[in-house]
Amino acid sequence: MAYSSTIPTLPLDLLEEILYRTPAESLVRAKWTCKEWNGLINKKxxxxxxxxxxxxxxxxxxxTVQVLDLVNRTRSDSPIPDELQPSLSNIIAMVHCDGLMLCIWSDKECYMFHNLALWNPLTRHFNVVEPRLSRESQRFLINDHFGIGYDVNKPRGDYKILMFSASHYGQAVVEIYECMSKSWRTLDDSKVNWEVYTSRQSASRNGVSVMGNMYWLVKKKTRNYILCFDFSVETFKEIxxxxxxxxxxxxxxxxxxDKLSLxxxxxxxxxxxxxxxxxxxxxxxxSFTRYFSVASPDLPALRFFTYWGYPAHCIIxxxxxxxxxxxxxxxGLILCEIDEGGVSNQFVTPQHYWDDCVIGTFFCGYVYKPSLVPLP
Incomplete structure (x- = not known):
């Protein structure tokens, strides 16, 4: 009882500092402790x-939805959203932005048609994004690519979703989805003449969202580029x-x-x-510079076969x-560290295969930060 009666009387700045150091999973429960905590934790x-x-x-x-703590090497499991249940083996890609996951998956009946949703794995909120009704197919297609970001000149939380589809002739459809208004609009005079690396579960297909913008590895004729979409000015840039x-x-x-790694x-x-x-x-x-390289006979192939899901990784x-x-x-699923000296600190975590088959290898890993950011 002393704990519960003492904590709320702490100075607000000290209380904030304690809560900043508290894992997001615990804050979901802690905010119901009292009105003061709830008000503070819900502030943008x-x-x-x-x-x-x-x-x-x-x-x-x-x-299950598995979140792995890299420091404590503990894993938490939670239920999969109902909307993804019928199509788990058809998940194409996810893009992380501020604790939200932009999910792209194909229909169970036809891999040519894709679905789109915004998901917060921590709060378990899941919003399906419908395509623009004026589209000829009224569906997202296999050649559509997606990204998520925001205008850095506006208040944080006004997220946008990008959809672009290129052809071999340089003609493209580029659309922006305003998450707050739940409406699509077309960008005028937009042309895309890049080829995004698009093999199934390609490590480059996802792209990465950094500081409000999206980045992909793309090919233009015989050259390779990092392509950026700047959500503030809504334009593509070869950076x-x-x-x-x-x-x-x-x-x-x-x-x-504030940088990229490759x-x-x-x-x-x-x-x-x-x-x-x-x-x-x-x-x-x-510009890119080589940071370090590892040459060791015990290095694992992080992606053993092309059709397997790609690994989660981050650079420390x-x-x-x-x-x-x-x-x-x-x-099993292997968590390990690799530096210039080779492989160390290997740790095996359980895997969940359906009927002991290898379908689980199609599921990719993603870098993720649990957050209380609400779905727009």
Missing amino acids: RFIYEHLRRSPERFLRVDQ CFFRDLPYDNNYLGCFEG LQQNEDQPSPIEVWVSSKLADGNV AKHKRIVTWYDRVSV
Whole structure:
């Protein structure tokens, strides 16, 4: 009783500091402790500051929604949204932004048609995004690509979803979905003549959302670029050119909150692994430099077969280290660290396969931050 009667009498700044250090999962329960806590935890300022301070985790959808704490190496499981239940093996991609996941999955009946939704795994809210009724098919199609972000010049929380579809002739359809008004609009005079790497469960298909903008690895004729969509000015930008990409698997990610990382590995010959990082995205002239590489005979192939789901990974700048969570049939889901010295701290987590088959390998891992950001 002393605990419950003492905590609410703390100075507000001290109480805030304690709650900032509290995991988001605990805040969901804590906000019902009293009106003062509920009011504080629901404030937009508090929600986004707590998000900024929160460490990254890994998320994976199999027979449950699995969130892996990278520090404590503990995993929590929660139910899968009802809307995803019939089509678990057809999940195409997810994009993370502020604790929200933009989910793209194909119809159970026809892989040519896709579905779109915005999901907060922590609060378990799930909103399906319907396509524009004026579209000829009135469906999202296999060649449609998606991203999520926001205008950095406006109050945080006014999220937008991008949909673009390119053809080999350079003609494109580019549309923006305003999450607050739940309405689509077409961008005028928009042309897209890039080819986004689009093999099933491609590591590059997802793209990555960083500081309100979307980034993809794309090919234009024979050249490779990092393509950006700036949600503030609603335009595409080619921000960086790669002369060649000699590796089979290229994993684009966020690095230190304001940069990009690119992890590269050959599928058949897993050694070496190379990690490249960009300069600050806000600086304008973005360039990549090789951060470090690992050459060791014990390096695992993070994606053992092309049709398998790609691994979750993040780059730890302080120690030049890769933390990854990847799949091995008959072994389990393996969490390990990889640095210039090789592989260390391996830890096997259980996997949930349907009927002991390998369908679970189709499910990808994603970097994720649990947050109290409400669905718009």
